[in-house]
Amino acid sequence: MSGSVVLLNLAGAVALLLYATRMVRTGVERAYGDVLRQKLRSTMQNPLMAIILGTALAVALQSSTAVTLLVGSFAGAGIVSGMAGQLAVRGAEIGSALVVKVLSFDLSLLVPILIAAGTGIFMTTERRAWRQFGRILVGIGLMLLSLELIGQASEPLRDSSLMPVIINYFSGDPVTAYLLAALVTWLFHSSIAGVLLIVQLAGRGLIPSELGIVLVLGVNLGSSIIAPLLTRNAPPEVRVVPIGNLLMRGLGSLVMLTAFLTFKPSPALLGSTVPDQIINAHILFNVVVLLAGLPFSRLVYRASQALVALNTPPKPAEPLEMVELSALNEADLGTPSQALANATREVVRVCEIVEIMLTTIFELYEHADQAKMKALAALDDRVDAKTAAIKLYLAKATIQQMTEDEALRYQELLGACVKLEQVGDIIVRNMLVHVQKKAQRKLEFTPEGWSELAAFHATVLANARLAFNVLISRDPDSARQLVIEKDRLRDFEKATSTSHFERLREGAAKSMETSTIHLDTIRDLKQINSLLTSMVYPVLEGQGLLHKSRLKAS
Template sequence: MAIAGFLIEIFAATMLLLFAVRLVRTGIERRFGALFQSILTRHTNSFVAGGAGMVLATILQSSAAVAVLLTGFAAAGMVSFGMALAGVLGADLGSALVIQVLSYDLGWLQPALLALGGWLYLKSDRANVRLMGRIILGVAFILVSLQFLREAVDPIRESAFLPAIAGYLENDYFTAFIVGAVLAFVMHSSVATILMCVTLVQIGAIPFAAGLSLVLGANLGSAFIPIWLTRDLTISARRVPLANLLLRGSAALVMLIAVNVTNTHEALMIAGAGQSLIFAHIGFNLAVFLLATGFVNWLERPMTLLMPEPKAEANVMDQFTDVLTPLGDPSASGASVAMSSVRHELLQMVTQVERMFRPVLDIYEQDDGDAISALWEQDKKVNAQLTEIRRFVARMPRQNMSKAQVKSARELVEYAIRLEAAGDVVSNRMTRTAQIKHTERSEFSAQGWKELTDLHAEVLESFSLARHVLLVDDMDCARRLVLDKAEVKRMSRDSRKAHLKRLERGQTESFQSSDLHLETLRSMRDLHGHIAAIAYPILYKSGQVLETRLVMEMEKNATED
């Protein structure tokens, strides 16, 4: 019974730790997703890109999350292979630094973080404030879970059970390495796995040598996570996580053998056992980052030879590159390859519409005919992409496809139609509104303009979420997209009410720009609805949507659950 109770407590502490890490990561992704995209895609120097990946992984507490984001950007053509790989290597180092911060004894912070996070999450009507509460609660739960883990292990440290297992892992370092890799992959979090190992070493439950083998194995296992999460992407996109696995996995294996063959464990004990384990983990990832980042661009050709494009897929992708060229015969490639190609093109469409929408408010401020013409040209590309996707999917041989694949293909075409409509909102409705504003020499009030820019920033975040849903069918991001529709509607409604109050007070600017303000609100709300449409098929499949409502009743402010 003692062993059963111990296992239950360990499992409970582990689940709480995983939940806490995920709570923090998803909260930050949702709050700062658009900013992440800007940071990760604007660099051409590999060390700067690696530094950006390190910073974001430190914030997100997950190297796998950054790796998936960068793989998606690579699939959409927003970042090169070399810059994406450099960012992933930097992310590995960033997640190692997170462990150093979380390993400190911060138990005294638990009550304050729980109180503040709970108050922000439960009492605020603002989605962004609730997300900050979610992040703070996640950090508090991490501290609680680590304390729970220490208390669970403490009673059996002197028993025969734990020392026997610890001794076996110390003597068979390769088994410990495999156990660490499996744990990191199953838990889908290297941060949670290594924090658990560090905690066990700190309290003397396992020796330093066994902990080091486990940590090195966790480095290998965590490199498998983005490979698994991006397994449905194109070959060219999947080269990035595979290159990271080869670099990180081979380095971990070399260090494991070198340390154990030369028996240099004591040389690595430069502080307490737990702190030395953290230093070893940081040093390992720092060494990999410094040695490999300068050569990432050279690795693209070897990875292309290792993972060549299937001939059929290469033909499809080449034809998709130029949307004015008709696609080839879909029957020449397998259904999975064809579906992957359609998803790739949809990623390009999402990115294209985002590029149109991002600067649209600048056209409101400046009468720039060239900028408007550029938007019209971009919209023609989106229209051409839709035509090619519809033609390609219509020619896919249904006899070689499962019912699920046929349904998925139809859903992807429907989303392409929504993306084309989103492009029309920007190129037709919003540019026409901007032209009327300049013709009539109207001006928005200061508060009205702030409301529009805030709504613009909120809508921009939906593009990153949509790309992530396209990449990995992420349920949380799908729910967030649907819930954000309600937030966008709320912001639009509040702005409309505030605008009407300004009219009642007789503000001159509000009278002049009344129709323009209301039309812009409608345009941005409609555009967000088109972008968020990718979420519904995923939510329908899992029973999360009935008709048009989430199963879990949304509160009046319609923020996340």
């Protein structure tokens, strides 16, 4: 077999390993990402738990880099401290090393079982969690298969006359071998793939244990560089954890390389076979870095902050037109009338954001622009942040000094915050999902269906604007008109649903394809309308125009 064919087979096997690793990681993130994030938030305050959780996350995600990026983002958001984040990353490196150990065993019998079971689960259910679980099983099966293929592809290299020359060269120049392993790992974006490749080649007798240990140290250097490069344009708070990992793991690998080349300890202390010696060296290195780093964790954290600060350009002054001042003046909290007026101004700003979101989401139904979709999700984050600030501000207000009318206004503003937040969630978590599904499946509404949706949306948007006006004016006639419009919308919904089902009975293909999206969108818009209408109920109750949830007869 020619050398080019051998390298082609080896490249294909390595590519399958990288793809399978990513497949497992994305499957875990999609199925259990929210649960993992919640666990991370709740347990990261304890240093020991941070290490354990980091280890578990690396095993689940098959990537210490993914854990570093996740923890870095949480540290940037202030959810966890930077020091706790660095400890979690230390645990993640150990978890990544343990994954290599497990995958080094002969698990070839599991390959057909995992692929068959995973494919069966993925193909026979529509439940998201189960489909992703099937994806994870297939990914693990492909990882094991790729390791077999790497071994088979590298087998002809044992008889190559060139291979001993290359090995001898790198054995005599460990620094170059160390740097080459770091470069290859950075290209792979996976320390697991890098170490497994070394182990497979060592198992075929192609790499001696001393060179393998040097290469493993290079893999750890390369892995520590990935996250800092991926976050180089992120906010400074996000970059502290990856930089800390680079200081600990990257410099640690350099120190260990120097010690290994100086004292030349016997690799036999790490195991009876060359693959075992290389894997155990990888695990031992990360354990040593963790233990050695514990007493210096605070120093490393401060050094990370200093390095990030050196590489952070001064923040340019924000243009005046982009400056957004908060009306929530703490000095006015002792004067209820002023505090309520301030809160009202902020609630009005939230109303404006929600109106933009409600307008934009329907534009996305017509054209699913990715930039607009990201901007819409960012607007929901702004709504959440603003409503949280308003609720906190109102909670600090002196309720005891309020008149009865002021206390009612206080409750009205709190209720408006909750409802506006819920509207934003419906738009992003429900309607935006419909937009993505419609775009992914390249579906189109029938002209009649699209016309009905557009009319329904226009009615809800008009009602939203009316509700926002009533929140300011507290005009009972406008409030009464909004509740009447709610009843009309209920009738409109019934007529729209009837028309939609008639098209289904007539067998309109497009109606069948978009039926779920159509009905779910109508339901979401109706729910939004109900939430916004309920914002004006206090005005009607104050005028004695409302019996529980129904208008009095005029």
